[in-house]
Amino acid sequence: LNHDVLIVSVVLALAMVPYVILIVVRRFVLVRQQTRKTELESRMVPHALAVVQGSEVPVDLELDRSELEALARVLARYSRILDGGARDAIVTYFEDRGLVDRQIRDLASHRVWRRARAAYLLGDIGSHAAVHDLIASLEDPSAEVRSAAARSLGRLHAKSAVGPLVESLARDRLPASVAGSALLGIGTPAVDEVAAMARTREPMVRRLAVELVAQMGEPRHAPLLLHSLEDPVPDVRAKACRAAGRIGSTTVIDRLAGMLEDPAPTVRAAAAVGLGVSGDSRAIEPLYYLARWDSFSPARAAARALGQLDPQLVLDGARQPGTGPHLREEADRVAARVF
Amino acid sequence: MEGAAKEVLSVIGITVIFYFVVLNSIYLAFTGISGFSLVRQMRQRSYEHLEEDMASPLSPPISILLPAYNEEVGIGDSVESLLDLRYPLYEVIVVDDGSTDATLNQLRDEFDLVPFRPALRDAVRHGEVTEAYVSRRDTRLTVLRKVNGGKADALNCGLCAASYPYVCSVDADTLIEEEALLRLAGPILDDPERVVATGGIVRIANGCRVEGGRVVDVGLPKGRLATLQVVEYFRAFLVGRIAWSRLGALLIVSGAFGLFKRSVVEDVGGWLTTTVGEDAELVARIHHGMREKGRPYSVQFVPDPVCWTEAPETFKVLSRQRRRWQRGLAETLQRHRRMVGNPRYGVFGAFALPYFLLFELIGPALELSGFVILPIAFALGLLKLQMLVAFMLVSVVLGILLSVSALALEELSFRRYSRNRDVIRLLGYAVLDNFGYRQLNDLYRAMGIIDFLRKRGGWGEMERRGVGGGAGKPVVEPGARVLPGPS
Numbered sequence: 001l002n003h004d005v006l007i008v009s010v011v012l013a014l015a016m017v018p019y020v021i022l023i024v025v026r027r028f029v030l031v032r033q034q035t036r037k038t039e040l041e042s043r044m045v046p047h048a049l050a051v052v053q054g055s056e057v058p059v060d061l062e063l064d065r066s067e068l069e070a071l072a073r074v075l076a077r078y079s080r081i082l083d084g085g086a087r088d089a090i091v092t093y094f095e096d097r098g099l100v101d102r103q104i105r106d107l108a109s110h111r112v113w114r115r116a117r118a119a120y121l122l123g124d125i126g127s128h129a130a131v132h133d134l135i136a137s138l139e140d141p142s143a144e145v146r147s148a149a150a151r152s153l154g155r156l157h158a159k160s161a162v163g164p165l166v167e168s169l170a171r172d173r174l175p176a177s178v179a180g181s182a183l184l185g186i187g188t189p190a191v192d193e194v195a196a197m198a199r200t201r202e203p204m205v206r207r208l209a210v211e212l213v214a215q216m217g218e219p220r221h222a223p224l225l226l227h228s229l230e231d232p233v234p235d236v237r238a239k240a241c242r243a244a245g246r247i248g249s250t251t252v253i254d255r256l257a258g259m260l261e262d263p264a265p266t267v268r269a270a271a272a273v274g275l276g277v278s279g280d281s282r283a284i285e286p287l288y289y290l291a292r293w294d295s296f297s298p299a300r301a302a303a304r305a306l307g308q309l310d311p312q313l314v315l316d317g318a319r320q321p322g323t324g325p326h327l328r329e330e331a332d333r334v335a336a337r338v339f
Numbered sequence: 340m341e342g343a344a345k346e347v348l349s350v351i352g353i354t355v356i357f358y359f360v361v362l363n364s365i366y367l368a369f370t371g372i373s374g375f376s377l378v379r380q381m382r383q384r385s386y387e388h389l390e391e392d393m394a395s396p397l398s399p400p401i402s403i404l405l406p407a408y409n410e411e412v413g414i415g416d417s418v419e420s421l422l423d424l425r426y427p428l429y430e431v432i433v434v435d436d437g438s439t440d441a442t443l444n445q446l447r448d449e450f451d452l453v454p455f456r457p458a459l460r461d462a463v464r465h466g467e468v469t470e471a472y473v474s475r476r477d478t479r480l481t482v483l484r485k486v487n488g489g490k491a492d493a494l495n496c497g498l499c500a501a502s503y504p505y506v507c508s509v510d511a512d513t514l515i516e517e518e519a520l521l522r523l524a525g526p527i528l529d530d531p532e533r534v535v536a537t538g539g540i541v542r543i544a545n546g547c548r549v550e551g552g553r554v555v556d557v558g559l560p561k562g563r564l565a566t567l568q569v570v571e572y573f574r575a576f577l578v579g580r581i582a583w584s585r586l587g588a589l590l591i592v593s594g595a596f597g598l599f600k601r602s603v604v605e606d607v608g609g610w611l612t613t614t615v616g617e618d619a620e621l622v623a624r625i626h627h628g629m630r631e632k633g634r635p636y637s638v639q640f641v642p643d644p645v646c647w648t649e650a651p652e653t654f655k656v657l658s659r660q661r662r663r664w665q666r667g668l669a670e671t672l673q674r675h676r677r678m679v680g681n682p683r684y685g686v687f688g689a690f691a692l693p694y695f696l697l698f699e700l701i702g703p704a705l706e707l708s709g710f711v712i713l714p715i716a717f718a719l720g721l722l723k724l725q726m727l728v729a730f731m732l733v734s735v736v737l738g739i740l741l742s743v744s745a746l747a748l749e750e751l752s753f754r755r756y757s758r759n760r761d762v763i764r765l766l767g768y769a770v771l772d773n774f775g776y777r778q779l780n781d782l783y784r785a786m787g788i789i790d791f792l793r794k795r796g797g798w799g800e801m802e803r804r805g806v807g808g809g810a811g812k813p814v815v816e817p818g819a820r821v822l823p824g825p826s
Binding site: 006016024175178184208215297303325326335 | 382383395396397453454455456457458459460461473474475478502525528529530531532725729730732733736737739740743744746747750751754759762766
């Protein structure tokens with residue numbers, strides 16, 4: 001056989017070896033690690049509960065390093081679902097043992113995975129001592145670290161992070177989903193700065209800003225949407241209509257009825273949805289008109305809004321001749337829900 | 340005369356070797372691209388928390404479209420699993436494409452359906468809707484019954500009934516994991532302007548334990564043929580689609596589980612009813628439409644969402660399935676021939692379509708011709724035995740390397756097969772895959788080309804047991820298109 005070909009075949013066959021090792025050894029190692037991790041964590045549950053319940057007992061005196069790490073993991077998990085005193089107890093535990101400082105130091109590690117892990121864990125630990133360093137991590141060269149830091153800032157409800165998060169989003173340094181979730185995590189305190197995003201040049205950012213205001217805003221935030229209702233991009237106006245309905249202030253709901261005459265069908269449809277959600281009965285007449293005569297999407301949205309606002313009107317209206325397909329459909333859906 | 344024959348054989352021999360080198364270089368490059376991409380995605384995945392980050396009210400509302408034709412065996416489980424998905428806002432529209440079995444009755448009984456008069460958008464053409472129902476048990480469920488017109492026609496009908504800005508096509512014989520839709524929508528959430536379609540991974544449900552419309556225990560099929568397809572799916576999804584997606588040139592978003600921006604699908608005219616490869620054809624049309632309009636866009640593959648489908652367990656059904664897929668590919672390439680090799684259509688036109696033409700469409704016939712020509716060349720003394728054996732040896736070892744590396748990617752990332760014995764079996768099948776199965780596939784695909792040239796139509800039928808474990812009943816074949824290479 002040709003010598004060169006034999007060499008090529010052997011080289012190709014040898015190239016398989018790392019894969020096979022990867023498959024066999026990695027599986028073996030991972031299974032062992034997972035078994036040990038599960039066993040350790042289940043042993044640490046009573047200690048973790050003691051910490052959460054504010055036990056005075058120094059629970060970790062007799063624990064070795066791996067047990068301490070397992071306890072930290074269990075506590076971090078609890079921290080995600082706990083609030084108030086129990087979460088404070090966990091934070092104190094981590095701060096007292098220098099675990100927060102250690103994670104903050106890891107944010108400066110030259111290894112990406114270590115920085116990302118630290119940024120992620122700091123959110124679970126819940127110590128506000130980490131906020132400043134996490135904000136700095138929003139400038140990290142690695143997208144993973146930036147995302148983990150953003151998530152943690154959201155978990156920490158860090159109001160001071162709103163500006164940097166908004167800026168990172170506008171500069172495309174964070175995916176919209178990550179930045180959006182983080183800002184939602186911060187909640188109402190973020191609304192004013194988020195609303196300011198609605199004046200940026202980038203339509204995607206403006207649209208997200210309006211969506212976030214819709215989710216976090218209260219009736220007093222309604223005036224912030226007025227500008228967006230006049231946005232040149234129909235999609236932003238449509239989001240603003242939905243947001244207005246959701247927030248439910250008369251300031252913007254009055255404007256929604258006017259939006260039913262917007263030249264863009266998507267905006268008219270969104271205005272109908274907003275009016276349906278707002279529960280404002282003054283909108284019934286224009287919605288009825290829209291449901292009968294407008295193009296598909298606004299007409300369907302108007303019919304569905306009417307189904308929420310005045311089901312009886314929909315049932316009665318559908319019996320009249322020339323009522324149109326949307327009111328008929330909605331009447332049947334209302335009947336299915338009610339009867 | 341003999342000299343001319345030798346000359347021809349010599350040219351063919353060089354062509355085959357050149358083809359072999361280029362194709363396998365692409366496969367190896369794709370394996371590398373996918374490996375890097377998967378490692379990165381897995382690292383990111385360990386720092387994300389679906390619970391908090393993805394179940395966000397910012398997720399776009401989605402209309403799930405479920406075309407069904409004679410699916411009485413598993414339709415209940417499929418719909419049940421869809422109504423249990425973790426996703427903030429969605430509806431399920433089942434389109435019964437004129438089934439002749441009890442599909443509609445099953446749905447009516449299980450979901451307490453009551454008739455309603457639907458208003459349908461006239462965005463794309465579709466067959467007449469004869470009955471429409473809404474569920475009283477779960478008002479998110481709508482069932483439309485229409486005259487039979489095929490899967491694409493049923494999808495178009497669902498598209499016209501959809502209330503939401505994104506539509507997700509799902510096959511009735513598939514089971515979708517609880518968080519799959521959340522993950523599939525992830526890229527859209529990140530970049531709603533650019534991302535117009537996303538596709539998820541399809542896995543084989545044969546051998547898995549299914550309860551209440553969910554895969555609760557992942558296992559390998561008992562049959563050899565289905566197990567070989569597990570390895571084949573790894574190669575197609577974990578190598579091919581990830582790499583094509585990274586290159587921005589994904590052609591196939593599986594009809595079994597694909598998410599599309601509704602307005603984009605409407606703009607390009609919906610699913611094409613005159614092809615059996617409607618999933619790839621739609622994606623090709625989207626590439627074409629977006630490029631023509633000069634709009635920035637992206638079609639992405641997301642490797643973690645999981646949709647489970649039933650794989651053929653007999654050669655007869657496998658043959659029909661592969662011939663149909665090949666015919667669908669041929670139809671798509673014929674229809675979009677202007678884009679093939681055209682740099683105006685970016686990487687998709689300049690690289691992806693020529694690849695599919697040369698290596699996925701013509702390739703099987705060329706490979707098969709190699710099995711005929713090489714022995715002839717050997718008999719005529721044009722090829723030494725050593726060369727013949729060497730060529731076979733290298734091609735087999737390389738084939739094994741590619742299959743094993745695809746399996747390694749699965750182990751590196753998702754590790755869905757938790758039993759050690761399953762992985763050992765898969766390793767064995769990654770080797771066996773190269774001794775007969777791939778060649779058989781080439782044969783079926785070459786027959787698919789003949790079907791295309793002879794304009795033979797039809798979808799064929801599959802003796803299905805139901806992924807939920809129901810009894811056998813002939814229904815339409817599953818549609819998770821996979822080409823043996825990195826398709």
